[in-house]
Amino acid sequence: MIKLFHVTKRYGRDNRALDDVSLRLHKGEFAFVTGHSGAGKSTLMRLLFAAEKPTEGEVLVAGHNVGRLDRTSIPILRRNIGVVFQDFKLLQQRTVFENVAFTLEVLGRPRHEIRDRVRTILRQVGLAHKSKSLPLRMSGGEQQRVAIARALVNEPMVLLADEPTGNLDTQLSLEIMALLEAANARGTTILVATHDLSLPETLGKRVITLEHGRIKSDK
Amino acid sequence: MINPRHIRYFIRQAINSVVRSPLVQLVAISTTTVSLTVMCVTLVLASNLDNLADRWSRGLGIICFIADDVPNKRLSDLADDISDWAEVETTTVYTKERAFEDLNSVLGDDRRLLVGLEKNVLPASLEIVLAQSFRTPTARQSLVLRLKQLSDIEIVEKVDFGSDMMSKMNRLREYLKLGGLAIALLVLSAVVFIITNTVRLTLYARKDEIEVMRLVGANGRFIRIPFYLEGAFQGAVGASVALLITRLGLSALPMAEFVSDIQSQPPKLQFIDSGTVFLVVVGAALIGILASHLATSRFLREND
Structure with a gap:
């Protein structure tokens, strides 16, 4: 589902955010990317949802070669990927329902389908009762659950989460992980970038450790 | 789409x-x-x-004065022919009688000035308005030449300063x-x-x-x-x-x-x-x- 072949990403002449990284994630796999700040985790994630292009090497996601995508093809890739961020990136003037429905509106789904799917996913993340709330009036954990619901409502093939628990305490982090595991159980390939090593240890998942832009370990 | x-x-x-x-x-x-x-x-x-x-430019038409011996029938036939020309928008016939009536009404209270006249001395005329695209001095001039080739009519252009x-x-x-x-x-x-x-x-x-x-x-x-x-x-x-x-x-x-x-x-x-x-x-x-x-x-x- 995700393949990287000798991928290097340079900013400027000397700054190598990623250096000759190769890895492979199979369909339905759940893995973590860890490392200290500046190790290259976020760069890797940005390459995977085509916010960046590799300087060298090949990045394949859900059958798309990211390096060769033109501007008009990037949205097609992103419709198959859900992305979750540490800062949630929710639309503050929109309700929880509207935030989650937004993904399906972009895809031009019928209104009844949008309504049904949003209700279902909000139930799955335990926020059915907050569908009319505005994100700013919700806790960090709840906002992250909204972001996850938005990322999953389209049943993407891949879910990328960049430090999804960075602003949350341990209990909330585990709740978020439980949601991701549930999505993984439904068939979504999941890659989580985190600096918190306790999470992969607790869940017993594959861990890819980056250091100075290179893969230090993969187990 | x-x-x-x-x-x-x-x-x-x-x-x-x-x-x-x-x-x-x-x-x-x-x-x-x-x-x-x-x-x-x-x-x-x-x-x-x-x-x-x-x-x-509509006012800058051409007035053709007609000889006195031309009957009104011939006058209206002429008008019909000229109306068909591409460079002509309209042609209006002014018979001698109509010209006299018009003068009468223009003079108003001074119409007694005409009392001494033994006969109608006003000539019949055709007033030609040029079509929109022919309202230029050159087109007007060539229309005048064309009209001059017709018998029975004597052509006089209306007020010259208008062209200028x-x-x-x-x-x-x-x-x-x-x-x-x-x-x-x-x-x-x-x-x-x-x-x-x-x-x-x-x-x-x-x-x-x-x-x-x-x-x-x-x-x-x-x-x-x-x-x-x-x-x-x-x-x-x-x-x-x-x-x-x-x-x-x-x-x-x-x-x-x-x-x-x-x-x-x-x-x-x-x-x-x-x-x-x-x-x-x-x-x-x-x-x-x-x-x-x-x-x-x-x-x-x-x-x-």
């Missing part, structure tokens, strides 16, 4: 954008209105000058057209500038939303269309208000009444016709779309 399910979304987004930032909209629309008012005034001036020139006036008027029309074009270009540039900047303000205010749109797979068109609608709205409303101001200004103009008081057939200042009004509004909306396109293209490129 646009997904029909998106149309409702686009309209809703455009309305929300307008409603959420009324002050920005007000500034954009009022500055657009000021610019477009300049253009509308120029259009009205150009249109009125055109009308005036048309009226004058017509040339001057045509020159003025040309200058006004050029000036109008320059003004229109300036105004349109100003409108593009104003709307581009307004839309950019809106784009920056909705930067987060656009980022989310892109993350969930919205393509450029999906992001742009609500902004196109917003630009079209600003252009169309600006143009409508500008037209209204011009219309009201025209009717409130003291000159219009003054002119209408002193002339028997006044060259009353006219507002532009409904077709041009429609074109101005639609054109301004299209300019708004163009401006929005420029703004969104630049924004999406900068924030790629």
Whole structure:
């Protein structure tokens, strides 16, 4: 589902955010990317949802070669990927329902389908009762659950989460992980970038450790 | 192709954008209105000058005086023949009797001056109005030559200073057209500038939303269309208000009444016709779309 072949990403002449990284994630796999700040985790994630292009090497996601995508093809890739961020990136003037429905509106789904799917996913993340709330009036954990619901409502093939628990305490982090595991159980390939090593240890998942832009370990 | 399910979304987004930032909209629309008012005034001036020139050039027809022995039947046949010529718009027959009646009515209280006349000395005549595209001194001259080849008629051109006036008027029309074009270009540039900047303000205010749109797979068109609608709205409303101001200004103009008081057939200042009004509004909306396109293209490129 995700393949990287000798991928290097340079900013400027000397700054190598990623250096000759190769890895492979199979369909339905759940893995973590860890490392200290500046190790290259976020760069890797940005390459995977085509916010960046590799300087060298090949990045394949859900059958798309990211390096060769033109501007008009990037949205097609992103419709198959859900992305979750540490800062949630929710639309503050929109309700929880509207935030989650937004993904399906972009895809031009019928209104009844949008309504049904949003209700279902909000139930799955335990926020059915907050569908009319505005994100700013919700806790960090709840906002992250909204972001996850938005990322999953389209049943993407891949879910990328960049430090999804960075602003949350341990209990909330585990709740978020439980949601991701549930999505993984439904068939979504999941890659989580985190600096918190306790999470992969607790869940017993594959861990890819980056250091100075290179893969230090993969187990 | 646009997904029909998106149309409702686009309209809703455009309305929300307008409603959420009324002050920005007000500034954009009022500055657009000021610019477009300049253009509308120029259009009205150009249109009125055109009308005036048309009226004058219609008056610069040709009068053919007919020999006394030509019967009225032959006169009306001649008129029918001449009316069929491409360079002729209308031909009016003035028989000797009609000419006398006209003179009588023009003289009014002084018609006693005609009492001593033993017979009607006024000649019959044909008044020829040139077709629109032949109202030039050269075309007029060649029509005169053609008429001179006909028997039975003696041709006299109506007032000569008119040709000179017509040339001057045509020159003025040309200058006004050029000036109008320059003004229109300036105004349109100003409108593009104003709307581009307004839309950019809106784009920056909705930067987060656009980022989310892109993350969930919205393509450029999906992001742009609500902004196109917003630009079209600003252009169309600006143009409508500008037209209204011009219309009201025209009717409130003291000159219009003054002119209408002193002339028997006044060259009353006219507002532009409904077709041009429609074109101005639609054109301004299209300019708004163009401006929005420029703004969104630049924004999406900068924030790629």
